[in-house]
Amino acid sequence: MSASLAGTPLLELRDLTKRFGGLVAVNGVSFTVMDSSVVGLIGPNGAGKTTVFNLITGNYRPDRGYIHFAGQPVQGLPTHRIIMRGIARTFQNIRLFQQLSALENVLAGCHYRMRGGILSALLGLPAQRREEQQALERALQALEFVGLRQQALALARNLSYGDQRRLEIARALATEPRLLILDEPAGGMNEQETEALIGLIGRIRARGITILLIEHDMRLVMRACEQLVVLEYGGKIAEGPPEQVRRDPRVIEAYLGAEDEV
C-alpha cells in the first residue's frame, strides 16, 4: 500500500497559534505526523487539543503558523475543501445527522466523490442512477467495516452511544481519507467497546490510513499510538513514543497538577 511513503511527513504543523479574545488557546504548536502512523494528542482538559483539530480541518483559521498536508498548505481553505484533500474527522460531542438513517449518514461521506447535480437528479439520468448505486455499495462497505451493517436503516439517534461513535468513524472513512482524526473516540464507551475500538483502529491503520487522535483513556493511548504529543495551556510540553512520554517529568506534573486543581 503506502509502505513506500512510510517515514515521510503527511501532516506538518508549524508554530500554530490561535487566540480567542485574550485567551491563547493554541500557542506556537509544532509537530509532524508521519505517513501510516498512529499519533495521540493528549493533555489535560482545556489544553487546546480540540482547537488544534479545528484548526487542521479549517473550522478555525490560525492567527499564526501554517499547516501542510501532503506537502500542500491547507490553512485558510474552507472545511469541505480540506476534507476533499484527504483529511476526515470525528467530533468530540458526536455530530451525526440524528433524524437520518445510519446509511444516509455514511452517504454524506461519499458525497463529494459524486458528481450528479440538480438536473441529472430531476431527469433521473442513467449515469445518476448508476452513481447512486455505487455510492450505496461504498456506504454499506464502510458500515460493514465498523460492524454496523445490520443497523444500516436504523435512525442515527436510535443507536447506542458506542455505535454512534463507530458510525461517525464510518462516515469519515467513506470520504476515503489519507488522514483520519478522531476526537475522543472512546469517550463514553465501556471497556468492551473500547477494546473493540482498539481493534478497529488497528484495522483502519492496516488499510494504510494515518491516524491522529485525542484521547483521555490512557490504556487506549498507550496501546494504539506509536507517537504522542502532549499539550498544556495551549503549548506543546512533550513529544515522543508513549514509554518515553509517560516518564517525562513535565507530563507527570501536568497531569498531577491538573488533578490538584479539581
Added chain:
Amino acid sequence: MKNPNRSTGLLAVGAAALLALAPLFLNAYQVDVLNSIGLYALLALSLNLILGEAGLFNMGHAAFYAVGAYTAAILNTRYQVPILWTLPLSGLVAGLFALLVARPVVHLRGDYLLIVTIGVGEIVRIALVNDVFGITGGANGIFGIARPKLFGYVIRRPQDFFYLIWGCVALSLFLFWRLKQSRFGRALNYLREDAVAAEGSGVDTAYYKLAVFALGAAWAGMAGTLFAAKMTIISPESFSFWESVVLFMIVILGGAGSMAGVLLAAFLVIGLPELFREFAGARMLVFGLVMMVMMVVRPQGLLPARGRRFTLATPGREQKP
C-alpha cells in the same frame, strides 16, 4: 392492513383520481377554490425545499412569487410574449433574484435568516407599490394579462385552469420526489441536521444553501406566472407578508420535508376557511386556535416526513428506517 405502504399508496391514488374528476361535479366557484389550493400547494412545495428539506427559515417566499408574476405580466403586456412562454423566464428571473439577495445573508443562523427574509419580502412589496423603474404599475398593479393558450386552445374557464395548475403540481411532486432520492436531496437534509458535520464530511454547505434558495425561488416564480395568467390582473397586495406567513405555516403544519403533508396542509389552510365562510370573523379565530393546538400536540406536522427507502441486498427485504 398487512402492508401499510400499499394501503397508503392506494389512498394516494384514490385521492388523486377523485381530485382529477372533481371539476366534473363541482361548480365554478368550488373549482376556483381548488385552483387556489393548487397554487398554494405549488408555492408551499417550493418553500418546502428551502424550509423543510434544508431547514433554512425563509419567511419572505412571497417576494419570489411576486418577481415571477411581475416578470410574466410585464413580458406579456409590454412585449406580447405569450404568457406560458414566460414560464421558464420568470423562473429564471426569480431564481437569479434569490441568488442576489441570499448570497450575503444565507450563512445566517435560523432566526436571523428569518428576519432578513421578512425584510426582503417587504422591500419587494414596497418597491412594487412605488412603481420601481416605472414598469410595475404601482399600487394598481398590471392588468390586461392575456389568457394562456395551449396548442391553440385558450385556457379561460376555472376547469381549464384546474388541469393546468394541478398538472404543474403533479409534475412538481414527481420532480421533487426524484430530487429527494438524490445526492442533492440528501445534502439538503445534512444541512438541516447539522451544517458543521455536513461541511466536515466534505459537503459544500455554502453552495447547497444558495442552490436550494435559487431552486425554491425559481419554482415560486413559475407559480407566479400561473397566478398572473389565472388572475389577468396582479397587484402588490397579492404578495403581502401574510402570504409568506401562510406558506410558512402550510409547510410546518403539514410536516417539514413531507410532500404529502404539505399537500394536505394546503387543502386545510386554504380550503377550510372557504368552507366556513358564513362564520366570517370567527373563522380566523378558530383557525388560530387550531394552529396553536396543532403545534402543541403534534409539532412534527400532520403527516411527518418518512425516511427514504433503500433496497439492500444481503440481509434482504426492503425496509424503511
